[in-house]
Every structure is written in C-alpha cells, then in structure tokens.
Amino acid sequence: xxxxxxxxxxxxxxxxxxxxxxxxxxxxxxxxxxxxxxxxxxxxxxxxxxxxxxxxxxxxxxxxxxxxxxxxxxxxxxxxxxxxxxxxxxxxxxxxxxxxxxxxxxxxxxxxxxxxxxxxxxxxxxxxxxxxxxxxxxxxxxxxxxxxxxxxxxxxxxxxxxxxxxxxxxxxxxxxxxxxxxxxxxxxxxxxxxxxxxxxxxxxxxxxxxxxxxxxxxxxxxxxxxxxxxxxxxxxxxxxxxxxxxxxxxxxxxxxxxxxxxxxxxxxxxxxxxxxxxxxxxxxxxxxxxxxxxxxxxxxxxxxxxxxxxxxxxxxxxxxxxxxxxxxxxxxxxxxxxxxxxxxxxxxxxxxxxxxxxxxxxxxxxxxxxxxxxxxxxxxxxxxxxxxxxxxxxxxxxxxxxxxxxxxxxxxxxxxxxxxxxxxxxxxxxxxxxxxxxxxxxxxxxxxxxxxxxxxx
Amino acid sequence: xxxxxxxxxxxxxxxxxxxxxxxxxxxxxxxxxxxxxxxxxxxxxxxxxxxxxxxxxxxxxxxxxxxxxxxxxxxxxxxxxxxxxxxxxxxxxxxxxxxxxxxxxxxxxxxxxxxxxxxxxxxxxxxxxxxxxxxxxxxxxxxxxxxxxxxxxxxxxxxxxxxxxxxxxxxxxxxxxxxxxxxxxxxxxxxxxxxxxxxxxxxxxxxxxxxxxxxxxxxxxxxxxxxxxxxxxxxxxxxxxxxxxxxxxxxxxxxxxxxxxxxxxxxxxxxxxxxxxxxxxxxxxxxxxxxxxxxxxxxxxxxxxxxxxxxxxxxxxxxxxxxxxxxxxxxxxxxxxxxxxxxxxxxxxxxxxxxxxxxxxxxxxxxxxxxxxxxxxxxxxxxxxxxxxxxxxxxxxxxxxxxxxxxxxxxxxxxxxxxxxxxxxxx
Numbered sequence: 001x002x003x004x005x006x007x008x009x010x011x012x013x014x015x016x017x018x019x020x021x022x023x024x025x026x027x028x029x030x031x032x033x034x035x036x037x038x039x040x041x042x043x044x045x046x047x048x049x050x051x052x053x054x055x056x057x058x059x060x061x062x063x064x065x066x067x068x069x070x071x072x073x074x075x076x077x078x079x080x081x082x083x084x085x086x087x088x089x090x091x092x093x094x095x096x097x098x099x100x101x102x103x104x105x106x107x108x109x110x111x112x113x114x115x116x117x118x119x120x121x122x123x124x125x126x127x128x129x130x131x132x133x134x135x136x137x138x139x140x141x142x143x144x145x146x147x148x149x150x151x152x153x154x155x156x157x158x159x160x161x162x163x164x165x166x167x168x169x170x171x172x173x174x175x176x177x178x179x180x181x182x183x184x185x186x187x188x189x190x191x192x193x194x195x196x197x198x199x200x201x202x203x204x205x206x207x208x209x210x211x212x213x214x215x216x217x218x219x220x221x222x223x224x225x226x227x228x229x230x231x232x233x234x235x236x237x238x239x240x241x242x243x244x245x246x247x248x249x250x251x252x253x254x255x256x257x258x259x260x261x262x263x264x265x266x267x268x269x270x271x272x273x274x275x276x277x278x279x280x281x282x283x284x285x286x287x288x289x290x291x292x293x294x295x296x297x298x299x300x301x302x303x304x305x306x307x308x309x310x311x312x313x314x315x316x317x318x319x320x321x322x323x324x325x326x327x328x329x330x331x332x333x334x335x336x337x338x339x340x341x342x343x344x345x346x347x348x349x350x351x352x353x354x355x356x357x358x359x360x361x362x363x364x365x366x367x368x369x370x371x372x373x374x375x376x377x378x379x380x381x382x383x384x385x386x387x388x389x390x391x392x393x394x395x396x397x398x399x400x401x402x403x404x405x406x407x408x409x410x411x412x413x414x415x416x417x418x419x420x421x422x423x424x425x426x427x428x429x430x431x432x433x434x435x436x437x438x439x440x441x442x443x444x445x446x447x448x449x450x451x452x453x454x455x456x457x
Numbered sequence: 458x459x460x461x462x463x464x465x466x467x468x469x470x471x472x473x474x475x476x477x478x479x480x481x482x483x484x485x486x487x488x489x490x491x492x493x494x495x496x497x498x499x500x501x502x503x504x505x506x507x508x509x510x511x512x513x514x515x516x517x518x519x520x521x522x523x524x525x526x527x528x529x530x531x532x533x534x535x536x537x538x539x540x541x542x543x544x545x546x547x548x549x550x551x552x553x554x555x556x557x558x559x560x561x562x563x564x565x566x567x568x569x570x571x572x573x574x575x576x577x578x579x580x581x582x583x584x585x586x587x588x589x590x591x592x593x594x595x596x597x598x599x600x601x602x603x604x605x606x607x608x609x610x611x612x613x614x615x616x617x618x619x620x621x622x623x624x625x626x627x628x629x630x631x632x633x634x635x636x637x638x639x640x641x642x643x644x645x646x647x648x649x650x651x652x653x654x655x656x657x658x659x660x661x662x663x664x665x666x667x668x669x670x671x672x673x674x675x676x677x678x679x680x681x682x683x684x685x686x687x688x689x690x691x692x693x694x695x696x697x698x699x700x701x702x703x704x705x706x707x708x709x710x711x712x713x714x715x716x717x718x719x720x721x722x723x724x725x726x727x728x729x730x731x732x733x734x735x736x737x738x739x740x741x742x743x744x745x746x747x748x749x750x751x752x753x754x755x756x757x758x759x760x761x762x763x764x765x766x767x768x769x770x771x772x773x774x775x776x777x778x779x780x781x782x783x784x785x786x787x788x789x790x791x792x793x794x795x796x797x798x799x800x801x802x803x804x805x806x807x808x809x810x811x812x813x814x815x816x817x818x819x820x821x822x823x824x825x826x827x828x829x830x831x832x833x834x835x836x837x838x839x840x841x842x843x844x845x846x847x848x849x850x851x852x853x854x855x856x857x858x859x860x861x862x863x864x865x866x867x868x869x870x871x872x873x874x875x876x877x878x879x880x881x882x883x884x
Contacts, residue, residue, distance in 0.1 A: 096546060
C-alpha cells in the first residue's frame, strides 16, 4: 500500500476530482461474518439491522446492501452449520429500515427467476414510495433446481436464458413503473376527480418469458424507477450490465484488475447510447484498520483465524475436492489425493467459481508447498484475504486512488462483524475521505438514491 | 369461554365509503405516503385498538368483479400492504399489524419469510389477512393461468360447476399457502442457533427442518431462510362469506371475519361455520375466533349520522352498499350493537371506518370507552405480542424435540450424537 500526500487528490483541467461512492454490505450468511465472539448480536433481530443502517447513514454512505439466499446452503448433503445463517425477507426488512433512516439508499438483492414482474415491480415501487425515493434492486439470476425446490415453478429456467429473463423482467418492470402519468393523482375534492383523465396506461407485454397485461397500482415513485444494481461477471452479465445496470457490484477490487474491468464495462456504454456516469462500478472490499500498519496486519490475522475455523478450513477444501476430508488435520499439509469430479459440487446454495477442481487443487498444493502453508493458512489466503489493511489514512488514500485513477467509482464495504462491523470505518476512514474533499459531509436534503449516486434522473 | 372482546380496524385508502376522500379532513393526496399511515395507526394504538389490517389486492381497485373500471372519482392505487405494515411497525409498539396478502399468484415461500420478517420488525405484533384473487384480469398480471369471469351470484348459488371449481381451487391453494407459511415459521426451532465454538458450529442443523410440502398447485422444500418469528405463529385472519372460505378459516385461520347483515343472518352464518368445522380438520394452534365486520360512520346523533351518509352517497352518485352491515349512528348505539354481538358469543369485531381519519377517531373516542365501561375489553396489561394481547397462547413448534417427526434421516441423528460427543469431550 502506497502512501500518497495529504493533499487533495490530483486535479487537472480535463479530469475533475471524482467523488467516492460507498455502499454498506450487511454482514450476513458467509464465513466472512465472524460469530465466535461474544460481541456479536443476533443475525436476525431488527435491532441489528437498525444499528447497521443508522451507522452507515452516520457515515453518509450512498446505500446499504442486503444479499439474498433463497435456500439454506448445504454441504455434503446436509444444511451447512459452520457459518452465520438465517436472514429476513429482503423487501420486508428494507421497508422496516425505511422507517428508521432518512437518507441512505436501501438496496436489496432479489431474484428475477423466482419472482414475477407485476408483483416485484409493485413491491419495489412501494419501497420507493415508503422511503421517499431510496429503493434499489440488485438483480440476481439464480436458476438452479436446488433453489427451485422452494418455488412454484421449480427448475423451469435454462441457464442460457437467465439473463434473457432478467432483461425482459427489467423491461416489463420499467413499463409498470412508468404506466401512471406524471400528474396522475389530482385528489381534487371539489371537482371530485381523484385521478386525472387517462391517468393510467395499460401495460400489455408479451415476450418469450412473460405475458403481463394490466394496470399497475402505484403512481410513479419518487425516483421514477428504483436504481438497478447488478453483480454478474460473465460475458452475458457484463453485456446485461452495460445495457441495464446503474451500479455494478463487482469482484474486481485489485487496482490493475479494477482498471481493466472498469474500462471494459465503461467502454461498452457508448455503444448502448449511455453516458459514462450513468453506471457506477463498486467492487466489494473488506478492510482491517490499525493505528499502525503493523497493528492492522496483526488484527487482520486475528480476524482471519476467527473467520476460518479449523472446521471451516476443511469444509472450504471439500468444496474443491468434492469429497469428505474430515480425516485431514487443518494445521497439516494439503491432501495428496486428487479431487473427485462431481456434477453438482459438494456445496449447494452458493455461487460456484471453481470450474476445474483438479487444476485448482494442483495450484493450491504448489503454493502451499512453496510457502509452507497449512490447510488453514491456505484457506485464509483465499477466503479471508482482507482487501484493505492499514491505518485509516492508508485505507482512505487507497480508496481515493482507486477512484481517481478509474479502478472504481467507490466500494461496497463488507464488515466482518454484525452489526457493528462498519462503526470503526465510519469513525476513522470516512473523516479522512471527507478531509480530502472526495466524499460528502452531508446528504443533499430530500435527495433520492439516484441523486445521491450522481445518476441521470 | 372468555369475556374478552377484541377490536380491529380495517384501514383502506381514505375510508371505506367511496366518497370519503372528498371529506374536509380527508388526506387523499397522501395515501401513498408512509406518514399518513403512521398517523392512522398511532390513533388506533393510542385509542385501545388491538390490531389494524391493511387492505390490498393483486391489482387496481374496481367497483365490480369484472375488469378495472374507468372511474376517476374514487381512490385508486395502493401500496403493497405487507411492506406498508412493516414500514409502520417501527413507529408503534403495541398494536397488531395485519396486512392483506394474496395467495393466488404469489410465492408461498416469499409469503412465509415476509410475514415472519414483519413479526421480527414489529417485535411480535405481526399477522396476515389471507386473500385469494379470482379475477380474470388479475390473473393476466402474471399471464400463466386464465380464469373464467367471476360471477359472485353463481358462486353463492353453487349452480355453475366452473365457478365452483374456480373457488374451490383458489381456497384450496390459500389453505396450502397458510400451511406452508405455518410450517416455514416452525422450520427453525427456537434454539437452533447455538454458536458453539468448540465444534465450530453456528447452527444445530438437527433443529432446522425441511417442510417437504406437496400440494396441488406447488411444492415447497424448506426450511425457511428466516428463523422462527417472535410469536412462533403470527396471527392469521381470514374474511369469509360462504361455505368454501368458511372451511379455509375453520381449518387454517386464527380469526375469521364474518359479514352478517342482521341477527338472523348472523345465526345462519354461525350455523354454517359450525358445519364447516365438522367438515375439516383444524391445523391452526387454537380454537377459531369469530369476529364480525361492520362499516362504521359516527356522528353525535343518529340523524346527523344518516345525513352524513346521505351526503357521501350523493357525492358518490349512488347508495353505498357493502358485503356487511353499515352502522351509521352514534358512538353509544354502535357500542350497543357491538355489545350485542359480544353477548351473542362473538370474540371481536373488525370495524371499517367509512371515513378516515374521522370515523377511526370517533371509534376511539366514543366506542372504545363504552366497551371498556361495559367490561368486555379486559386485556392483559403487559401483553408483549399480538397473540398475547388476543389471549392466544404461545404455540408449540410442530417440529420441536420430536426426532421421529423431524423428517431427518437416522444418519443425521447419529451424526449429531457424534458431534455432541466431540463437543462435550472438548468442553
């Protein structure tokens, strides 16, 4: 991590200083959320969500972000029991949070597969009305039979069609959000006109995925359309994002990698007739602070040991090896045996990135042997490798450098403890960003999420 | 056998009379704003009301059962009731919040987690008014089913097999949805989260259960993603007008709302409810509570109340009719009517204010005190949940501590024993 000067970020006539945008990721269902610590509060009590949201609002975050999982994860055919698990209904808890916050955006992850446009568009419009224009929708395209078992249509969607469906879903939702005329509600008591003439247009959509005919039940919401967020990273996902998304929740947190992703996606916008600023790219990052860099590194190691218990280390390895590794010592070397190839994987209910287990295993073994890493050390390297580790000044400057040099427009900050995981970030990093003139010191009064993010209205 | 009588308020738009929005103190321009609803629910809470319901549907309001009408002179549009109720929840502390949720086109899994979340956000004051959607134009909002045009007269008469089949299908699906929700609510035992450091286990997975529901319209595997809500089983309310819905209510609901037009009608309804009870096996945790419904308009004298109703009807251009009795009278006379229902054995009422906020205010100032003076509103002072407030017990979890009924395999049981041994060996 390079220390740069305390002066405001470099400016020049052709490159104005960019403002940093931040989102707060509620610590949820994953091994990165530490629970082996008596300070951890309930993962489900509304008081936890309230604390998290109000702290993020104190830090003037653009929005808070909730992930979603529509089935409990399974490992080796049974419910995975090593990580925090259990969460509220995404839309409902965001509605509750609308009541205890005033400015921060409320972004929920919601499936375009296991929902229907008429209902979901209505729920998002309701959230936008209830929150005064702060709703956002992170679209996910989970399609598999495992999740399908909880829903009416089961495994109805081919993998190849998941973005087709998502794109058509958004197109229908936009028609529904736009169907009421701008001044549809007159509520004119004297004249007896609640609605204006021709106040509500009929939506009549017929496409490969949806047939939706009818009138929506809500006037245009304060934002007109809730903000669309997207996280997919495949070629299809990037194409979808460049056409449809307004925020990308990306995995490209590294500087060079981030710049490459940033220029790729932003470069696609012109062809879609979109302005570069109409899409914000926010990689997800973790952080560990210390008074000195050495202290931060020490805390990072301590946190990693809490995030990757001996049992979690073995379970993580089993995801790649595809078989029971319960007999291996987490503090010993990696298994000599080769991964078992399985169609399905040993873990179900989470995104799977490992396409070639044998190659991954070989790479890990080589790395572990070269650096003398135990199983647990290796898993920590991959599953608890904190993105930003340093003093508040170092972290703020790193964030600012990524933003000014187009590796991102900001970050989704993932805390490691619930619900206080971002308190220290707000106390110590936010003031540094504000001092550098690259981060808001107040919300604009009455601003919608769209305004706060600097998106076209 | 209880002297307790409970009071619900049905909130909708600017009130139940179609012209209520034109009253001087109505706030029709605010029906899409949270602050409006918070104000109303606070009035009800301060006024001693046990619960409020929020009307909703799977489409735009209409004056008939056919498609959407072109009327511009009535309130049109609604917020999603579950989200509205959940957003109101942090603003109040001791009133039940019961949104209407349609079961016909929605996902039972989402309904189960959403109602559980309302219960968390409200700290145990959540409920759910179950509603079906039989309207053909609402089915077109999803586009995968098509229904025949609904004919309420034929439904009541039971003469048209297509109509009967539609209604039986819709209510069967509603009963299945309630069953799925009840199983999902129970799918986590209360002590499933163990945070056991020695074994590295956050969760005791033997206390989290698949629900394996299979019905005609859907299957749901479970378990819920949401741990068991504070009340265990949030309160299920069903409005019912005839045999098929009576069977849904007597099987699945905690409270049924009935719509007697007069005393003779009430007697007949109670007989039909008893018949339904004999037909079905009840799955709800406690005996069914029977509440009556009434539209309420209150003025200082009966003449003024009738005049106010006439004025509203004139503004509307038609005489207002309802599926239930309309009481336009003094607060004292309304209270007397409700006391007669109490004496007839009913457990409560869900009152539909003709005008909001006016008749809600009058109910709290003129009716509640009269009922209290009559000694029928004797409630637990320290009720911490809606169930407790209504005198409903703390329900047992259907999956709790019965290994045989858990649905898990023997293998799972033996694994668990092994882990417990590891745990105790290390502690």
